[in-house]
Amino acid sequence: MTETVPAAFPDAEIPSAEELAARAHVVVLPLKVRFRGVVEREVLLLDGPAGWAEFAPFTEYGDAEAAAWLRGALEAGWQGYPDPVRTHVPVNATVPAVPASQVGRVLAAYDAAHTVKVKVAEAGQALADDVARVAEVRRLLPGAALRIDANAGWTLDEALEALEALAPYGLQYAEQPVAGIGGLRRLRAELARRGLGVPIAADESVRKESDPLAVARAEAADLIVVKAPPLGGVRRALRIVAEAGLPAVVSSALDTSVGTRTGAALAAALPELPYACGLGTVSLFAADVAAEPYVARDGRLDLRTVAADPELLERHAADPARRHWWLERLLRCRELLVSGT
Numbered sequence: 001m002t003e004t005v006p007a008a009f010p011d012a013e014i015p016s017a018e019e020l021a022a023r024a025h026v027v028v029l030p031l032k033v034r035f036r037g038v039v040e041r042e043v044l045l046l047d048g049p050a051g052w053a054e055f056a057p058f059t060e061y062g063d064a065e066a067a068a069w070l071r072g073a074l075e076a077g078w079q080g081y082p083d084p085v086r087t088h089v090p091v092n093a094t095v096p097a098v099p100a101s102q103v104g105r106v107l108a109a110y111d112a113a114h115t116v117k118v119k120v121a122e123a124g125q126a127l128a129d130d131v132a133r134v135a136e137v138r139r140l141l142p143g144a145a146l147r148i149d150a151n152a153g154w155t156l157d158e159a160l161e162a163l164e165a166l167a168p169y170g171l172q173y174a175e176q177p178v179a180g181i182g183g184l185r186r187l188r189a190e191l192a193r194r195g196l197g198v199p200i201a202a203d204e205s206v207r208k209e210s211d212p213l214a215v216a217r218a219e220a221a222d223l224i225v226v227k228a229p230p231l232g233g234v235r236r237a238l239r240i241v242a243e244a245g246l247p248a249v250v251s252s253a254l255d256t257s258v259g260t261r262t263g264a265a266l267a268a269a270l271p272e273l274p275y276a277c278g279l280g281t282v283s284l285f286a287a288d289v290a291a292e293p294y295v296a297r298d299g300r301l302d303l304r305t306v307a308a309d310p311e312l313l314e315r316h317a318a319d320p321a322r323r324h325w326w327l328e329r330l331l332r333c334r335e336l337l338v339s340g341t
């Protein structure tokens with residue numbers, strides 16, 4: 001534990017169920033392109049006393065996993081963020097697993113793309129699709145830093161074959177090429193044996209493990225990806241980075257402007273920020289909740305207050321059945337936090 005990391009949102013201050021329900025807004029936002037298999041994103045926003053907060057665990061997540069996201073939202077809405085050490089943060093463009101022919105259109109949604117993350121290993125696609133997509137990004141942006149994210153979609157052999165094929169395009173790192181801490185460890189060892197110098201980043205092996213530090217302890221990654229919502233908020237994520245002792249990349253969870261501001265708070269408070277952050281997903285949305293969407297200018301996000309706009313909340317409000325589903329989930333997750341399970 002480092003003394004420089006402030007304490008996380010305390011259990012004793014969890015708001016009442018009535019207060020949470022009264023402050024909740026549920027919206028459905030269309031995406032410009034399919035991402036993680038979805039074409040619209042459901043999000044619950046909380047109008048907290050310290051600011052707007054986003055509670056949007058993906059709908060397939062169970063309550064135990066989603067409860068950490070609520071802790072993060074309560075921090076944002078009721079406690080506020082720790083002091084920043086910088087006024088702006090660099091941001092990467094994110095290219096979903098689109099056909100190579102659509103890469104230009106995706107990149108055009110970003111004001112600038114000094115760093116690009118390309119999704120690979122999508123179910124139903126072949127390595128040739130990934131190579132074509134990465135090659136197209138490289139063709140369009142010869143000077144950009146380029147990283148890939150496989151979301152654990154490859155086996156060890158597939159990862160080795162893919163990284164051999166993709167390394168010539170110049171990879172800053174490969175994010176979660178295979179599943180599991182053991183898998184990442186074996187891959188790193190084999191890459192070293194082959195002299196293939198692609199650094200390995202752990203994402204799912206940080207945010208979905210019961211112990212987010214296990215990957216660092218096992219020396220299974222060169223860097224870790226940290227996202228405030230699944231790690232239980234900005235302060236908890238800061239602590240994990242401090243304890244992991246590995247370089248960290250801040251990323252997000254297909255967030256609206258409100259959630260992106262939380263990611264920016266994490267990036268702004270980290271003592272070191274060696275990599276551009278995955279905080280550009282607002283550009284993947286066809287609609288947002290902020291009147292002035294929180295998007296990067298010239299590849300960087302300036303820290304500023306981000307608030308949801310009442311008119312946009314109204315326009316994109318979820319239907320009563322989905323609102324009910326989200327409120328029930330919110331309150332079940334609150335119960336989990338209160339009971340400490």
Ligand SMILES: O=C(O)CCC(=O)C1=CC=C[C@@H](O)[C@@H]1C(=O)O
Pocket residue numbers: 036092093094117149151203251252253254277278279280281
């Ligand atoms: O890191 C980025 O560039 C954007 C965020 C991003 O890629 C993700 C957001 C949400 C869910 C995940 O599938 C995905 C990721 O795996 O990092």
Ligand SMILES: [Mg+2]
Pocket residue numbers: 149151175176203204225
């Ligand atoms: Mg990832």
